[in-house]
Amino acid sequence: MAAGVSGSGGPVGAPQLQAVSYTNPTPPSNVSTVPADRSLLVSWTASTEPGVVGYRVWVDGVPGPTTTTTSATVTGLVNGRSYVITVRAGTLVAGTATEGTTGSPPVTGVPADSAAPARPARPVAVRGDGQVALSWTAGPEYDVDGYQVLRDGVPVSGLLSGPGTTTWTDTGLVNDRTYGYALQVHDTSGNWSPASTPVVPATPTDLTAPAAPTGLSASAGDGRVELSWAPPAEADVVAYRVLRDGVEVAVVRGATSSVDSGLVDGRTYRYTLVAEDGHGNRSGPSAEVAATPRDTTAPAVPAGPTATAGDGAVELSWPADPDAATHRVLRDGQPVATVTGTTYRDEGLTNGTPYRYTLVAVDAAGNPSASSPEVLATPTDRTAPAAPTGVTATPGDGQATLSWTAGTEPDLAAHRVLAGDGTVVATVTAPATQAVVRGLANGAATTFTVVAVDAAGNASGASAPVTVTPAARAVPVQGAGETGGLAVSGDGRFVVVGTRAPLEPTDTNTASELYLLDRTAGTARRVAPLPAGATGASDSTNAGAPAVSDDGRYVVLATTAALVPEDTNRLADVYRLDTTTGRWTPVSVPAGGRVGTVAGTVLQTGPSVYATSPSVAVSADGDLVLFYSARSDLVARDTNGAVDVFAKSMTTGAVTRVSATATGTDLPRTALGPALALTPDGRFALFPATSSSGPVVLYRKTLSGAGAGAVTVVSTVTGAGRTTEVPVYRDAGDVDLSDDGRYVALVTSAKLGTATPTAGWTTGLAHRVDTATGTSVAMGDGQTTSWEHQVALDPTGRYGFFGTAAAEVAGDVNGHTDHLRRDLDGGVRGPLVLVTVDSAGRAGAGPTGSITPAEYGRTVPVTGDQVFVTTSNALQPADTNGVRDLYLADLAGGGVQAVVG
Numbered sequence: 001m002a003a004g005v006s007g008s009g010g011p012v013g014a015p016q017l018q019a020v021s022y023t024n025p026t027p028p029s030n031v032s033t034v035p036a037d038r039s040l041l042v043s044w045t046a047s048t049e050p051g052v053v054g055y056r057v058w059v060d061g062v063p064g065p066t067t068t069t070t071s072a073t074v075t076g077l078v079n080g081r082s083y084v085i086t087v088r089a090g091t092l093v094a095g096t097a098t099e100g101t102t103g104s105p106p107v108t109g110v111p112a113d114s115a116a117p118a119r120p121a122r123p124v125a126v127r128g129d130g131q132v133a134l135s136w137t138a139g140p141e142y143d144v145d146g147y148q149v150l151r152d153g154v155p156v157s158g159l160l161s162g163p164g165t166t167t168w169t170d171t172g173l174v175n176d177r178t179y180g181y182a183l184q185v186h187d188t189s190g191n192w193s194p195a196s197t198p199v200v201p202a203t204p205t206d207l208t209a210p211a212a213p214t215g216l217s218a219s220a221g222d223g224r225v226e227l228s229w230a231p232p233a234e235a236d237v238v239a240y241r242v243l244r245d246g247v248e249v250a251v252v253r254g255a256t257s258s259v260d261s262g263l264v265d266g267r268t269y270r271y272t273l274v275a276e277d278g279h280g281n282r283s284g285p286s287a288e289v290a291a292t293p294r295d296t297t298a299p300a301v302p303a304g305p306t307a308t309a310g311d312g313a314v315e316l317s318w319p320a321d322p323d324a325a326t327h328r329v330l331r332d333g334q335p336v337a338t339v340t341g342t343t344y345r346d347e348g349l350t351n352g353t354p355y356r357y358t359l360v361a362v363d364a365a366g367n368p369s370a371s372s373p374e375v376l377a378t379p380t381d382r383t384a385p386a387a388p389t390g391v392t393a394t395p396g397d398g399q400a401t402l403s404w405t406a407g408t409e410p411d412l413a414a415h416r417v418l419a420g421d422g423t424v425v426a427t428v429t430a431p432a433t434q435a436v437v438r439g440l441a442n443g444a445a446t447t448f449t450v451v452a453v454d455a456a457g458n459a460s461g462a463s464a465p466v467t468v469t470p471a472a473r474a475v476p477v478q479g480a481g482e483t484g485g486l487a488v489s490g491d492g493r494f495v496v497v498g499t500r501a502p503l504e505p506t507d508t509n510t511a512s513e514l515y516l517l518d519r520t521a522g523t524a525r526r527v528a529p530l531p532a533g534a535t536g537a538s539d540s541t542n543a544g545a546p547a548v549s550d551d552g553r554y555v556v557l558a559t560t561a562a563l564v565p566e567d568t569n570r571l572a573d574v575y576r577l578d579t580t581t582g583r584w585t586p587v588s589v590p591a592g593g594r595v596g597t598v599a600g601t602v603l604q605t606g607p608s609v610y611a612t613s614p615s616v617a618v619s620a621d622g623d624l625v626l627f628y629s630a631r632s633d634l635v636a637r638d639t640n641g642a643v644d645v646f647a648k649s650m651t652t653g654a655v656t657r658v659s660a661t662a663t664g665t666d667l668p669r670t671a672l673g674p675a676l677a678l679t680p681d682g683r684f685a686l687f688p689a690t691s692s693s694g695p696v697v698l699y700r701k702t703l704s705g706a707g708a709g710a711v712t713v714v715s716t717v718t719g720a721g722r723t724t725e726v727p728v729y730r731d732a733g734d735v736d737l738s739d740d741g742r743y744v745a746l747v748t749s750a751k752l753g754t755a756t757p758t759a760g761w762t763t764g765l766a767h768r769v770d771t772a773t774g775t776s777v778a779m780g781d782g783q784t785t786s787w788e789h790q791v792a793l794d795p796t797g798r799y800g801f802f803g804t805a806a807a808e809v810a811g812d813v814n815g816h817t818d819h820l821r822r823d824l825d826g827g828v829r830g831p832l833v834l835v836t837v838d839s840a841g842r843a844g845a846g847p848t849g850s851i852t853p854a855e856y857g858r859t860v861p862v863t864g865d866q867v868f869v870t871t872s873n874a875l876q877p878a879d880t881n882g883v884r885d886l887y888l889a890d891l892a893g894g895g896v897q898a899v900v901g
Contacts, residue, residue: 080188549622662709738797816846
């Protein structure tokens with residue numbers, strides 16, 4: 001044992017000069033040890049014997065270091081090993097140092113260090129079936145005495161003793177589960193190293209191949225072989241690999257059969273099968289089977305022949321079929337010919353008798369196909385019918401009604417009306433002898449003829465010509481649109497408008513009533529008929545602001561009338577009329593609920609609000625209805641105690657609070673109508689809202705589709721790096737949306753387009769906002785003293801419309817409200833076009849006196865050129881009633897016609 005010495009205590013005493021008489025001094029007492037790295041610090045209490053000049057430490061009976069102090073360090077030891085320590089005292093005898101023979105009581109000491117071994121390198125993990133084999137490099141420290149494996153951070157191996165232990169297998173694992181392994185080193189002092197990093201992943205897996213498939217059989221067909229085999233014995237077989245002549249040709253999953261097609265008939269093929277389990281283990285091949293395909297398949301069913309009827313004959317033709325040698329022609333199920341080509345003429349038939357033909361393809365092996373689809377042909381004559389006689393024409397507003405006397409031919413099928421240039425402008429089916437030709441220019445003489453067509457398609461010569469001059473419908477003396485309510489379907493066919501004029505025979509009163517006009521059928525019907533003695537324009541239903549579905553079936557409005565028995569509140573509620581059944585259905589009620597004791601809707605009045613009825617909006621299909629309401633029971637969590645905008649699905653009955661966040665919580669502002677707009681598809685809604693500390697702004701809510709629930713303030717201006725909300729007017733007709741929801745029309749006093757856009761003018765001006773870019777463009781000419789309002793957009797959002805008393809175009813000298821159009825394509829302002837002009841393009845004469853709300857009117861553009869407008873201006877020479885009328889302006893053709901008359 002190598003040993004060193006170092007002293008650490010004070011001297012026992014100076015060496016004695018005089019000789020002593022003893023040679024075995026008393027040993028020291030209280031010997032103790034303190035472990036250190038490969039060493040022990042030994043200390044003791046000095047011997048009580050006089051003349052002691054030093055000490056020696058004995059280790060396991062072997063002399064060790066000497067010292068003159070009361071401590072010494074024994075080095076060169078092995079950590080973790082136990083050592084027996086004694087200490088002997090030494091004296092001077094006759095001047096010679098002498099060591100006693102008696103040692104102190106023995107004590108034991110075990111050297112140890114306190115430093116953990118270094119973090120080991122990551123082990124190597126090799127997965128097996130339900131186990132993982134790990135190996136690693138032995139630690140470099142001298143005192144390593146073992147290792148420990150951690151699985152998913154938890155020790156699992158226990159101490160693997162021995163510095164040369166470098167492998168261990170973790171068993172009993174779950175296949176296909178990934179485990180993370182790490183390693184720790186243990187030294188003889190009991191210290192553990194940090195775990196190796198990063199953890200080593202290992203996933204045990206099934207390595208046992210399935211048994212070879214059994215029961216393989218092969219059935220030959222035409223250019224194909226059908227294979228089948230027994231189900232697998234192992235539950236984990238997921239696929240079979242089909243080998244044809246030793247080459248894999250298919251992988252089959254979830255089945256025990258396969259079809260090998262595209263083969264050569266007459267050639268023998270040999271097949272084997274290999275099973276594969278979910279871990280990719282493959283079995284050996286099955287027993288081999290052989291099969292030889294043979295042509296036993298009939299040709300494909302031929303396409304039905306094309307049959308052309310002739311006079312007493314039928315011409316048949318069909319596409320060529322490379323797999324067919326001949327075709328059999330069958331008439332009414334009986335063979336009549338075998339043809340090698342692709343055409344056949346069947347003669348000797350009876351005109352007017354229908355014949356049914358099919359084909360059967362026959363291949364070179366004699367295999368017949370199934371019959372083709374049946375075609376029908378009726379031989380017919382080629383004699384044209386006689387021309388109609390007695391043709392007359394009755395003029396209408398932009399149309400003419402033609403009548404005639406038909407011929408006596410029994411096979412007469414239809415009549416065609418031809419314009420002077422020979423163009424067919426109308427076709428009616430026999431026995432009808434009347435047709436309406438629309439789209440004509442009033443005042444322009446037009447000539448027509450009529451042609452008869454028989455069942456065989458033979459057309460007669462033209463009848464004698466008749467000339468007619470369409471005339472514009474005169475406006476009724478009672479006017480139309482008196483209450484301001486106007487609704488138009490998307491294509492302009494259906495119009496809902498109020499008038500005192502009796503447009504149906506049963507209307508014998510003098511009250512203003514809402515009519516549903518079908519401009520295509522030329523019909524008019526009252527929406528809510530009043531009794532014969534009714535007068536005025538105060539009936540709540542007929543004074544309502546309506547909305548209409550695109551098919552004209554549904555009309556929506558607000559009324560205080562009790563249109564269902566349970567409505568006893570005599571307050572405003574929203575209803576929908578089904579014009580096909582005549583049934584009124586309450587809208588402003590909860591899902592499955594009834595009309596309440598409080599109003600279902602509300603009109604929020606105020607400065608610059610001239611609406612007289614609560615607003616409603618309806619989707620093109622008539623299902624989704626928008627309305628304002630203060631009812632708190634329409635939806636859950638409506639606790640704001642304020643007016644909200646709601647959407648009701650008439651199909652499901654579900655009610656949604658529109659003026660809320662995507663999660664249904666309150667917006668920072670409350671809804672403030674009556675302005676309201678909805679896109680035809682029901683996806684986007686537009687409504688004003690305000691708060692006690694801010695202006696009235698315009699919200700756009702996404703109700704469905706991408707971004708559903710999003711609520712955006714669209715009345716904004718961007719400048720100096722920030723976006724500022726600007727105020728809007730909120731009267732009915734002061735907002736509008738393009739059909740896709742991108743463009744918004746609004747009225748604001750903000751100085752948009754100036755250097756101070758957040759400042760305000762003294763009146764409201766019309767603007768269009770592009771929500772995609774945030775830009776706005778003014779519709780007017782830049783004047784800032786007259787109100788621009790009653791805005792609208794055509795379905796695309798390209799054209800903006802507004803009303804104003806300002807003379808913004810040349811020739812507008814009536815000093816009253818007119819309606820104008822601006823082309824805003826690409827955000828570039830085109831010229832202003834006056835909508836309220838007569839057919840000659842002259843501004844209509846306005847009413848007398850000062851400007852009043854009664855003349856404001858509305859515009860509803862069906863397209864950028866076809867515009868419905870209610871106006872007090874006279875747009876026809878015969879319009880002398882001095883009240884509001886409804887016109888349809890054609891801004892492309894320059895025509896204008898009365899809609900009611």
